[in-house]
Amino acid sequence: MIIKSLKLNNFRQYKGIQKIIFSTDKEKNVTVIKGENGSGKTTLLEAFTWCFYGKLTLPNSDRILTADISNSMEILDKEEVYVEVNFIHNDKEYFIRRSMKFNKNNLGELKRSPSEAILQIKNDDGTLRGLRIEELYKIIPQDLSTYFFFDGERIENISKSNREGKRDLNLAIRNILGLDVVSNAKKHLARVKTEFEKEYSNAADENIKELKNKLDNNRELLINKKNNLEEYKLEINEINDSLQMISEQLRSYEELKELEMQRIEKDSKLKSLEVDIERIKGSIKQINKRGLPEYLVNKLLVLCKDKIDLSSIENRGVIGIDGAAIDYIINRGQCICGQEIKAGNIYFDNLIKQKEYQPPASLGIIINQFAEKTDEVNKIGKEYYEEINNCYLELENKMLTLEKLTDDLDELSKKLIGIDKAHDLEEKRKGLVKDKFSTEDKIERLKLDIDGLNNEINNLEGQIQAKALQDKSNKLIGIRLEYIKELIKEVDEFYIKRDKSIRAALNEKVTSIFSQLLCTKHRIVIEEDYSFAVKDIDGEESTSQGQDVITSFAFIAGIIALAREKHKDIEVNEPYPLIMDAPFAKLSKSHRENVAKLLPNITEQFILITVDSQYEGDIEDTLKGKIGLEYELLMHNDNEKYTEIIERN
Secondary structure (H helix, E strand, O other): OEEEEEEEEEEOOEEEEEEEEOOOOOOOOEEEEEEOOOOOHHHHHHHHHHHHHOOOOOOOOOOOEOHHHHHHOOOOOEEEEEEEEEEEEOOEEEEEEEEEEEEEOOOOOEEEOOOEEEEEEEOOOOOEEEEOOHHHHHHOOHHHHOOOEEEHHHHHHHHOOOHHHHHHHHHHHHHHOOHHHHHHHHHHHHHHHHHHHHHOOHHHOOOHHHHHHHHHHHHHHHHHHHHHHHHHHHHHHHHHHHHHHHHHHHHHOHHHHHHHHHHHHHHHHHHHHHHHHHHHHHHHHHHHHHHHHHHHHHHHHHHHHHHOOHHHOOOOOOOOOOHHHHHHHHHHOEOOOOOEOOOOOHHHHHHHHHHOOOOOOOOHHHHHHHHHHHHHHHHHHHHHHHHHHHHHHHHHHHHHHHHHHHHHHHHHHHHHHOOHHHHHHHHHHHHHHHHHHHHHHHHHHHHHHHHHHHHHHHHHHHHHHHHHOOOHHHHHHHHHHHHHHHHHHHHHHHHHHHHHHHHHHHHHHHHHHHHHHHOOOOEEEEOOOOOEEEEOOOOOEOOOHHHHHHHHHHHHHHHHHHHHOEEOOEEOOOOOEEEEEOOOOOOOHHHHHHHHHHHHHHOOEEEEEEOHHHHOOHHHHHHHHHEEEEEEEEEEEOOOEEEEEEEEO
16 A cells, blocks of 8 residues: 555644655655644644544544534535545555535534445546445455554553553564465455255154254353453453553662562563473473383383393394294295295295294294383383483472572562562562462463363364255265365364464564564564563563663564565565554664654655654754655744645755
8 A cells, every 4th residue: 555645624733735745766665744743743744534434533623624624614505525545555546535525504513414424446547436435444454453553652552461462462463474365365265154954854853953953152152251261361461561560660660679689580580481381391391102001011121121031032033024924925825935835846945944934933022022112112111201200300490599589589579578669569469460460370271161162162163064864865975064064174274273373473683673673683573463572691570661662663663674574384474554643752873864764664655643743853964865755844823723734945
């Protein structure tokens, strides 16, 4: 999506028809719009969201019509407000126009109609064809819009793990990188599967109806538990936010800063230890699965071997052949090599003699094979013991360290509680930590419940299908249902693969951009739910307000950059604009230049809305070679108050 122009008519402080043409030059892809505070900079940003989605978040959002216009209207006068955006998507030109009509009735009251939106596409012959407005949401979904029409005042909020922010981020990434298409396919197939199940005839078995009721109840229960699981995860996020706020408050007091920094360091080490402990426990399970049976049976096998005097056992047999096989060859009259076998010849006599050395006539081969197997099992048992012993020693050391860290954290907590300024905050933190443990326990129990329900649902589906297929009329439905199940399985596997690939690519891209902006070895780790954290080279979490702002920029830049590129298993390759209002407001001077250098290079189109004081100097110098068009917002405060858009050469 590349935006060609924005046209305003009587929209808030923009009186009459005013238009901005944006630079679409690939080399000079920056459009700068400068204006003082109060001139309508944020209004321009909001004009896009109102045009696209019919929503405004500005103060006095109901006052859409220019004040001077509404104040001068006479009885029965009519006026119109509209915003029109012209853009390119997939080499096609689009126009979207949202309008609202106003009139003054006989009582002098200003009335307005609901807003109306029209979306059109330009045909190859130049004519325009109307489209459903829903087609726009496929191009740039509303959940995604805040990442491209961006208010710099809220930029650091992206890096926070609050409920709304994390949900929006998750949806944004999945939409822009194509996962929503796969998700919709999964939902469609699930609906088709349900419809096929409904078509089963109950004539085959009286119990089918009862089984279906159980299946429906379990499916409903599964949905509820999954919803509960998501709610608990969000609760964890909110608790983490609160814990972070408490930590920041404690660090704001000079006399508490050192204690809190110690607590953060030890808490980070504790979390790392907990990960290590879970890893070791997982290793122990795998080692037991692999070597425990051999280890348990080893002593019995060795005892049996010791009871057998191998030296007294003659072993002249051939491995893999028994007496029955020799009898077959003799009866056939021909060896496997083609030699004739008959009574009296040397080959016949040799086979008869060899039969005496083969099982069951002789146990030499079997006993020697047993001895060799015992030696092999003995070796595996020894390796198992050494491996499992090392794991338990490591686990014991980790647990001792964990216990020591826990005691240290308790002591630090007592010290903080003993300080008046920290008492209430530390007590609140202890309560939050308790709530967190409780919620995490609920999450683990829910996961077990969900696994159990999934197994029960699969079992019920199998029972229903087996009973239903006893009726001939249901066999075709059964075949179709199996086909749908296989499709669902394939789509699920594809979704997981694609999701993993996207997260890996995004992680790499965001971390690369982050390191460019901060010139640091810190990295960003993206979790399965697309939440993220900044970690140092030791894997410990690192936070600061300035870092939060840079992290947010890196994330926005990473999403846009990834959308432009083709990766393995990721075929998006669609440009997106980046429109930012006051993006440098919360950046330190040392970081402004890096961000200004980055933004034009990660997006096909960068539209910068800013005040002169934030733009002039280092930002202007950095962007100089990239600016295609420049505008100024001129405020008129004489008889009429409105803003005029002026193009600057």
